[in-house]
Amino acid sequence: MRLFSSDSAESYSVGPVNVARWEQYSLQDTLPFQAMWYSIPPGESSPTDCHPEVELSIVISGVASVEAGGATTLAPAGSAFLLEGDEAHVIHNRSDERLLIFTTYWMTPAAAITGAATAEVVS
Amino acid sequence: MRLFSSDSAESYSVGPVNVARWEQYSLQDTLPFQAMWYSIPPGESSPTDCHPEVELSIVISGVASVEAGGATTLAPAGSAFLLEGDEAHVIHNRSDERLLIFTTYWMTPAAAITGAATAEVVS
Numbered sequence: 001m002r003l004f005s006s007d008s009a010e011s012y013s014v015g016p017v018n019v020a021r022w023e024q025y026s027l028q029d030t031l032p033f034q035a036m037w038y039s040i041p042p043g044e045s046s047p048t049d050c051h052p053e054v055e056l057s058i059v060i061s062g063v064a065s066v067e068a069g070g071a072t073t074l075a076p077a078g079s080a081f082l083l084e085g086d087e088a089h090v091i092h093n094r095s096d097e098r099l100l101i102f103t104t105y106w107m108t109p110a111a112a113i114t115g116a117a118t119a120e121v122v123s
Numbered sequence: 124m125r126l127f128s129s130d131s132a133e134s135y136s137v138g139p140v141n142v143a144r145w146e147q148y149s150l151q152d153t154l155p156f157q158a159m160w161y162s163i164p165p166g167e168s169s170p171t172d173c174h175p176e177v178e179l180s181i182v183i184s185g186v187a188s189v190e191a192g193g194a195t196t197l198a199p200a201g202s203a204f205l206l207e208g209d210e211a212h213v214i215h216n217r218s219d220e221r222l223l224i225f226t227t228y229w230m231t232p233a234a235a236i237t238g239a240a241t242a243e244v245v246s
């Protein structure tokens with residue numbers, strides 16, 4: 001058994017966001033995804049992010065206001081939110097509590113297939 | 124974006140453990156792992172569990188006392204614990220708070236390779 005604590009992880013700042021990437025745990029041969037902890041103080045927001053990987057985030061504490069696709073959805077502690085590949089998103093912390101999230105992301109063959117199918121429909 | 128709440132998930136009981144499997148979300152073509160939410164009330168413990176899949180668990184609230192390999196390790200909210208394939212484990216909630224965990228599990232080729240390498244060393 002191995003224990004990983006968000007409190008003691010090596011981290012760095014991306015604007016107001018504190019990011020601790022799981023590469024530091026050297027689990028690349030074990031995990032079928034990449035991962036990170038990140039936290040956002042009350043009243044702050046992440047920069048806009050957009051990447052080809054699908055992203056699944058677990059809210060550990062606080063409430064995330066997830067802005068994506070022209071809507072903002074509240075994701076409180078004990079919930080998870082899934083973002084498609086290439087879905088632009090901003091995470092706001094509009095609560096009074098520190099927002100702490102565990103997030104995973106990966107490239108999915110299904111996403112590539114969906115992209116190809118969509119391209120066919122458009123053409 | 125899709126939101127998944129542990130509070131409203133369909134669940135069932137395994138002894139004192141409340142289990143909500145993610146199969147209900149029909150994400151098998153998207154996620155590179157299986158997943159579930161589970162919760163354990165204060166003073167209760169899970170049955171012993173042992174399976175070939177590697178398991179990564181994120182503690183959302185409460186404190187897990189993770190018994191594995193003859194030792195018990197405290198995993199508080201904001202930490203994660205990783206169990207190897209075939210590593211027997213019992214999760215105790217010795218805190219006064221409901222223990223809520225998000226857990227993922229998957230079969231890993233690396234685990235199979237490690238097993239084969241170990242067998243070679245032994246023989």
